[in-house]
Amino acid sequence: MKLSSRTEYGVRAMIELAEAHGGGPVAVREVAEKQGISEKYLEQLFAALRKEGLIASQRGAQGGYTLAKAPGDIRVGDIVRALEGPIALCDCLANGEDDAVCHRMGECAAHPLWVKLQDGITSILDSTTLQDMIAGASGDSANDMGGNSEEESRDEQDLP
């Protein structure tokens, strides 16, 4: 019940890219400095994000990274999965009904709760896009956030 710094950093970095979306590529160094993250470490996170097709790279001088899709098409869940693999709360929930689920499932009264919890988490993560975050609001579902909508709105606005 603690999100790794991979996730924290990754999401913050992606927000940075989302805010720069439409302009040119952004260098890792720049994002790292703005967010106070180790540059070399962030480099590795970006590699993972690129491998999953969430961001695109431009090599060489003046290069950097850009979002591979519109901010509205990238869900936080996608970022988390890219950085940590499938969201599986415990081994008993071998995500995807495929294989190797717990042999105790039939008799385990806890199992339905883990399923519910995992679904809850996944649904929150997948109902929020980068667009939602930089706009200050959250995803769709009934359940809305605390409600402190800061009035400082970022500049960018893009129509692909």
Add this chain to the structure above:
Amino acid sequence: MKLSSRTEYGVRAMIELAEAHGGGPVAVREVAEKQGISEKYLEQLFAALRKEGLIASQRGAQGGYTLAKAPGDIRVGDIVRALEGPIALCDCLANGEDDAVCHRMGECAAHPLWVKLQDGITSILDSTTLQDMIAGASGDSANDMGGNSEEESRDEQDLP
């Protein structure tokens, strides 16, 4: 995004106690064997659960543990907190509004999401009691579980 075996084991063990509620104390060994958990390890989990007042112990021969309250009064969230400390998804969420929250909060577009996620998790965990679990159903909220209600009902039934 992975629950520790402390949590998994702890909850399963508490379910075991809940099912035995009303009868005499249950020894650690018995729970450990039924659930396939290391006895000595479980012993430590029980120590933590007792310290938090969720279970009570009876020392000496024929001793063991019993729930300290009715199964309906023990929420899964209580168990998790007893075993892992306050549920805080990240340091930026120094649970309880007290101190040392992130200095980046004002400018951090991710923060509201973490709050939302943490609230979601907490609310699921706190809306499910041991009673709910051994009865096969989940907590209150609109969102209900998969719905596979096994017909094997355990024996115990108690009115305190």
Add this chain to the structure above:
DNA sequence: AGTAAATCCTACTGATTCGGTAGGAATTAT
């Protein structure tokens, strides 16, 4: 009284994960 069954307490350990460094090869705008 004696014994066996149990909780209680604390220290240690091996493995894994985490967060981060390090160094350098390949690519590209200027």
Add this chain to the structure above:
DNA sequence: ATAATTCCTACCGAATCAGTAGGATTTACT
């Protein structure tokens, strides 16, 4: 050519995790 940048892979120290170990204390039962 050069400087800026991504890319790749290996390594490292610290922390956490899951579990062991051993023994002191308490208590029911005979």
